[in-house]
Structures are given as structure tokens and as C-alpha cells.
Amino acid sequence: MHSTLLKVSCPDRVGLLARIANFVAEQGGNLKEVHQFTDPAEGWFFSRMEIETHTLRCDVKALRDAFEPLASELNAEWSLRPAESRPKVVLMVSKLGHCLADLLWRWRSGELAFDIPCVISNHETLRPIVEREGIPFHWIPISSQTRNEAFAEMEALWKSLDTELIVLARYMQILPAEVCARWPGRVMNIHHSFLPSFVGANPYQRAHQRGVKLIGATCHYATAELDEGPIIEQEVVRVEHFHSEADLLRLGRDCERMALARGLRYHLSERVLVRGNKTTVFRD
Numbered sequence: 001m002h003s004t005l006l007k008v009s010c011p012d013r014v015g016l017l018a019r020i021a022n023f024v025a026e027q028g029g030n031l032k033e034v035h036q037f038t039d040p041a042e043g044w045f046f047s048r049m050e051i052e053t054h055t056l057r058c059d060v061k062a063l064r065d066a067f068e069p070l071a072s073e074l075n076a077e078w079s080l081r082p083a084e085s086r087p088k089v090v091l092m093v094s095k096l097g098h099c100l101a102d103l104l105w106r107w108r109s110g111e112l113a114f115d116i117p118c119v120i121s122n123h124e125t126l127r128p129i130v131e132r133e134g135i136p137f138h139w140i141p142i143s144s145q146t147r148n149e150a151f152a153e154m155e156a157l158w159k160s161l162d163t164e165l166i167v168l169a170r171y172m173q174i175l176p177a178e179v180c181a182r183w184p185g186r187v188m189n190i191h192h193s194f195l196p197s198f199v200g201a202n203p204y205q206r207a208h209q210r211g212v213k214l215i216g217a218t219c220h221y222a223t224a225e226l227d228e229g230p231i232i233e234q235e236v237v238r239v240e241h242f243h244s245e246a247d248l249l250r251l252g253r254d255c256e257r258m259a260l261a262r263g264l265r266y267h268l269s270e271r272v273l274v275r276g277n278k279t280t281v282f283r284d
Contacts, residue, residue, distance in 0.1 A: 003032055003083045004051045004060055005270040006067075009280075010076035012038050012045040020047065023070055028057040035271075035282035046273045046280040050083065079270065087164040087268060089114045090157075092171035095125045099169035099190055102257040103264070104133055112261070114268055117161040120154060122173055142173055151176055158183075167264060168222065170256070177224035185274050187222040188267065189229070190260040192252055194218060194236055200227065204248040213239050215248055217255035219263030221274065230279045232272055233263040 008020060017036055024031060033050040056063065064080045071078050093100045100119070106112040118136040119126070130137040138157060142150045158166060168175075168189040180187060193203035194216030207215050216236035223229035235255040239248065266272050266281055273280045 002053045004029075004053050004056075004063065004080060005083050006047075006049040006051060006078070006080045007270045007273060008045070008047045008049075008071070008074075008076050008078045009273045009275060010045050010071075010074045010078075012043045013074075016045050016074070017047065019070070019074075020049070023067065024049065024051055027063055027066060028055045029053070029063075030055050037280055037282075039275075039280075042275070044275060046275075048270060048273070048282045053082075081270070083269075084113070086113050086115045088117050088162055089165045089167055089264075090161065090163045091116060091119045092166060092168045093119060093121045093126050094170060094172040095123050096170045096172075096253075097126050097129055098253045099256055099260050100126060101129065102261060103167070103169060104129070106261060108133065112265055112268060114165075114264075117163065118157070120157065122150075122171075148176075151179055155179055155182075165267065167260070169260065174226060175222055180222050180224050180229075184223075185221050185230075188232070188260075188263060189220055189222045189227075190256050190263075191218045191220065191227050192256055193227075194234060204252050205245055207239075208243075208245040208248055215239055215252050215255070217252060217259040219259045221279075223277075228277070230274050230277050232266060232279055232281060233259050235259040235262075 021031060029051040031049055032052045035048045037046045060082055067080060091100060091103060107114065107116060116135050118138055119130045120138045120140055122140060122142045124139055127137045140150050140154055166183065166187045168187065170190060175187065194214065214236045216234055218231055219233040220231045221229040235258045237251045237255055269284065271282045271284065
């Protein structure tokens with residue numbers, strides 16, 4: 001049975017949920033699932049609704065047009081799309097393939113519903129894995145002399161493919177701040193550390209030297225500030241005294257795969273609402 005996902009974020013007021021639910025009912029829609037949270041500190045309302053469409057008296061475009069006046073009145077940030085739609089997601093990689101391989105398996109098996117118009121890399125290492133799946137592979141090398149031109153080429157490619165989300169699946173280059181600013185909430189990164197600890201490079205080495213008892217990985221949206229974007233999902237694993245740095249790398253990569261896959265699933269199913277530098281995530 002088809003459904004439509006409505007995501008709303010706006011200043012809180014009495015009767016908000018009832019007004020939105022009444023709107024859905026007036027259009028002939030039936031609410032299949034509703035998530036709602038009000039942040040008392042900021043007085044901000046967040047909601048995700050799944051609407052059964054077989055009873056609607058209009059199509060999704062008309063429903064979107066009909067909701068516009070109410071959204072404007074509520075001063076809301078919102079989105080509405082068919083649940084079965086498949087967003088175009090460009091994957092970005094470097095040399096490490098564990099996150100890429102995991103996402104390709106989830107894509108191929110149908111566990112995650114999205115399309116991959118291409119994979120972009122600054123190295124040729126993972127080309128065979130990508131082309132084996134019949135996915136275009138674009139090699140865009142980056143050096144200190146070609147950095148600006150490379151990212152301009154990359155961004156032009158995103159636009160030409162009507163990309164909805166870019167996933168940095170262990171892409172080991174820092175995106176320019178202006179690129180992140182032009183794609184807010186549309187560039188997802190997996191950082192190999194439990195942020196905010198150990199930002200930047202070599203976090204497992206520093207975690208081993210520090211003798212931490214937990215390590216992890218953080219899936220977040222990329223912003224102009226390195227590794228400081230809104231956190232979507234995190235995964236941790238306990239560290240024992242006998243674990244070597246190599247063990248931490250192995251355990252950490254498992255965390256990276258899990259955190260990135262869950263974060264992407266939440267994004268694709270419209271379960272992530274961003275306000276400022278924080279997220280509200282309605283987990284499944």
C-alpha cells in the first residue's frame with residue numbers, strides 16, 4: 001500500500017498536531033504512523049507523519065500545493081514526498097572500501113531504497129568494485145594545485161545528475177566550506193570517531209594512546225566546520241585492555257558501517273529533522 005511522508009518543523013503552539021492531522025483528514029488521507037516531539041527549551045515542534053494515499057482525493061503534487069498555505073501560516077520547514085520514491089545518492093570514496101561495499105550490498109539487496117547515479121573518488125583503487133555493479137565511476141584526482149578545479153568539476157557533476165544526497169563513505173578529502181554551505185543537509189559523512197572526541201585524522205591511534213574504553217563512529221551532515229555538523233547516528237563498541245591499535249581499526253570499521261547505514265536509512269525515510277546544529281531523529 002502506497003504512502004506519503006510529511007515532515008514538519010516549526011515554532012510550537014497549542015493544537016499544532018491537531019491542525020496538521022485535520023488537514024490530512026480534510027484531504028481524505030489516513031495517518032498510518034505519527035511521530036512528534038516538542039523541544040521545551042526552544043519551544044520548537046518536530047513531526048513526521050506517514051499518510052496512506054489510497055484514500056486521498058488528490059495526488060501528491062496537489063497535496064503539497066494544498067499544504068503550502070498552512071505551512072506558511074505555521075512558519076514551518078517541511079517536506080512531503082512519496083514513501084516509495086528513490087532519491088539519487090552519489091557515493092564519494094577514497095581507498096578504503098568497507099563502507100562502500102556495505103552500502104552497495106544494502107542497495108543491491110533492496111534493504112535501502114535509493115539510486116546511485118555514480119561513485120566519485122580521488123583514487124582509482126575502488127573502480128573494480130563499483131564497475132562490477134554497473135555503476136559509473138568517476139576518478140577526480142585532487143592535489144594542492146588542482147583542488148579548486150576538482151571540487152568545481154565534482155559539484156557540476158552532482159548538479160547534472162540531479163543529486164539529492166552526497167554520502168562521503170570514507171572520502172578522505174575535506175570539502176570546501178562554500179560547497180558545504182550550498183548543500184546544507186545534503187552531504188552526509190561518516191567520521192571514524194565518536195565525536196566530539198578525536199576529530200580529524202588518525203583517531204584510532206590517538207584513542208589507543210589515550211587508553212579509551214569505548215570507541216565509535218559518527219554519521220553527521222557535513223558543514224563548513226570540520227567534523228562539527230549535525231549528528232544523525234553514532235555507534236560504539238567497548239575496548240578491552242588487550243586490544244591493539246589494529247584491533248581498534250577492525251572494531252571501528254564495523255562501527256562505521258553500522259552508523260553510516262543507519263544514518264542513511266533514517267535520512268531516506270525522512271526521519272531526520274535538523275534545527276541549527278542538532279537533529280531530532282525518529283528512529284524506526
